[in-house]
Amino acid sequence: MMSLSGCYHFKVFIKAILVFSIVLFTMGVNTGLAFEMKLIEETASTSRLGQVIKKSALLRQPSYQSESAGSVAAKENINIQKRKSAWYLISTEEMAKKGQMSGWINMLNVRFIATAKREGELGAASLFSSVTNDSLPTVSTGVRGFDENDLKNAKADLKQLILLNTYTVSTGAAARFAKQGKLLANTTKVKED
Amino acid sequence: MKNLSSPAYLLLILSCFLFVACQSTSLKIGNLDVGKLVGQGVKVFNAHNIDEAQEIQFGENMSAVLLGVRPLYENRDINIYVNNVGMWLAQNSSRPNLPWQFGVIKSSAINAFAAPGGFVFITSGMLMQLENEAQLAAVLAHEISHITEKHHLNAIKEEASRSAVTETLFISAQAYQDNTNGSSKEQEYRTWAKKVTGMAQELYVKGLNKEDEFMADEYGIRLLARSGYDAFAYIDNLQILASISADDSALALLYKTHPTPQKRLEALVEQVHKLANNKGLLLNKRFVNVMK
Numbered sequence: 201m202m203s204l205s206g207c208y209h210f211k212v213f214i215k216a217i218l219v220f221s222i223v224l225f226t227m228g229v230n231t232g233l234a235f236e237m238k239l240i241e242e243t244a245s246t247s248r249l250g251q252v253i254k255k256s257a258l259l260r261q262p263s264y265q266s267e268s269a270g271s272v273a274a275k276e277n278i279n280i281q282k283r284k285s286a287w288y289l290i291s292t293e294e295m296a297k298k299g300q301m302s303g304w305i306n307m308l309n310v311r312f313i314a315t316a317k318r319e320g321e322l323g324a325a326s327l328f329s330s331v332t333n334d335s336l337p338t339v340s341t342g343v344r345g346f347d348e349n350d351l352k353n354a355k356a357d358l359k360q361l362i363l364l365n366t367y368t369v370s371t372g373a374a375a376r377f378a379k380q381g382k383l384l385a386n387t388t389k390v391k392e393d
Numbered sequence: 394m395k396n397l398s399s400p401a402y403l404l405l406i407l408s409c410f411l412f413v414a415c416q417s418t419s420l421k422i423g424n425l426d427v428g429k430l431v432g433q434g435v436k437v438f439n440a441h442n443i444d445e446a447q448e449i450q451f452g453e454n455m456s457a458v459l460l461g462v463r464p465l466y467e468n469r470d471i472n473i474y475v476n477n478v479g480m481w482l483a484q485n486s487s488r489p490n491l492p493w494q495f496g497v498i499k500s501s502a503i504n505a506f507a508a509p510g511g512f513v514f515i516t517s518g519m520l521m522q523l524e525n526e527a528q529l530a531a532v533l534a535h536e537i538s539h540i541t542e543k544h545h546l547n548a549i550k551e552e553a554s555r556s557a558v559t560e561t562l563f564i565s566a567q568a569y570q571d572n573t574n575g576s577s578k579e580q581e582y583r584t585w586a587k588k589v590t591g592m593a594q595e596l597y598v599k600g601l602n603k604e605d606e607f608m609a610d611e612y613g614i615r616l617l618a619r620s621g622y623d624a625f626a627y628i629d630n631l632q633i634l635a636s637i638s639a640d641d642s643a644l645a646l647l648y649k650t651h652p653t654p655q656k657r658l659e660a661l662v663e664q665v666h667k668l669a670n671n672k673g674l675l676l677n678k679r680f681v682n683v684m685k
Contacts, residue, residue: 286625286665312636346502348598350462360460364496367472374480381676383621385485390615
């Protein structure tokens with residue numbers, strides 16, 4: 201009997217550990233997800249290739265007051281991991297050789313390396329196509345440009361003006377929209393004194 | 394007369410000439426007596442005293458031409474979303490009471506336009522380049538700034554002295570629509586349409602002067618910050634534009650009418666420094682949810 205009872209308790213113990221593990225795992229995943237979502241909200245697009253325009257200070261933190269972590273030479277290729285405020289978190293081959301993982305650089309000292317992404321590869325393009333029957337706003341699907349000759353040959357379209365008017369929103373609706381997005385107006389002056 | 398400069402003197406003569414011409418022909422469009430309108434104020438023709446109602450009508454006419462080039466993108470949700478973002482920005486601008494209207498133009502070109510009186514357009518090609526709501530707001534904030542600072546009206550004031558501006562530009566498009574059934578009025582309608590289209594070409598092909606574009610960038614990034622958005626999304630946009638090949642036809646008109654993105658970025662160095670503590674939002678998820 202003792203051994204049977206011991207066996208029973210052992211099974212309960214194992215089950216409890218299993219349940220506890222599942223709970224911990226779920227919490228961990230949720231926490232990780234929440235962290236990731238927060239990161240998405242706070243930082244701009246990740247993993248772009250860029251080049252440094254001029255020799256730039258590499259900083260430990262995304263701030264003008266940050267301690268220096270070295271510098272990046274002009275024309276050095278960089279991998280942009282994310283943006284926080286006006287700073288990019290970057291890594292380079294040179295940094296890797298020195299065992300330096302990453303550092304922050306002023307975003308204005310960087311240019312993106314050109315990529316041909318606009319023909320339906322961007323998120324918005326594929327998203328457009330996924331839910332509407334409308335054609336994609338790309339050259340390949342026949343949506344046209346808007347150039348000098350088009351303007352010269354244009355005729356005023358008054359029906360489109362009426363359609364435009366149906367999309368207008370009230371100031372109250374815009375305020376609710378802002379509140380929903382947690383947008384807070386502040387005292388930044390548009391025109392400086 | 395000695396105090397009058399030559400351009401002012403010429404303008405006066407030209408205005409008097411047009412005043413007399415319109416009075417004598419009694420040009421009427423719909424219920425509007427253009428001759429009388431001109432008679433009420435050569436100031437209208439001079440474009441130096443355009444009131445808000447005239448500004449809105451002028452913007453409506455310019456918008457009709459822009460929408461005549463390419464129509465609106467046929468997705469109500471996206472257009473209303475753009476209106477919500479734009480109206481929120483406009484409420485934080487110096488001219489919140491204009492009848493602001495925003496629209497997505499269906500075109501592969503990468504561009505955005507403003508017309509006086511509160512009309513703002515972004516092409517679907519430009520929208521495709523964006524990744525979050527703050528970037529959309531950045532595009533709209535630039536255009537809103539052109540309107541609040543009356544850059545287009547200032548441009549036509551300059552044009553007025555070269556005689557391309559006529560009073561018909563300030564008459565509602567609706568007045569002409571009302572006349573399309575009358576064959577006797579067709580010639581007048583064609584004249585109006587030609588004038589309106591001509592002015593739209595003048596404004597949107599030639600573009601504004603570079604100083605106005607730099608000013609719209611400076612005010613635009615600050616309006617973005619003031620409205621609670623991540624101000625540096627403005628820089629994101631310019632860097633994205635700079636990364637697209639300059640000879641891409643989608644950018645042809647934008648490049649013709651604006652300084653290069655690199656020059657615009659250089660001009661914003663001071664603002665980026667001043668706004669370093671900005672903690673605004675990007676709103677990626679809301680943007681993606683609307684676009685899908």
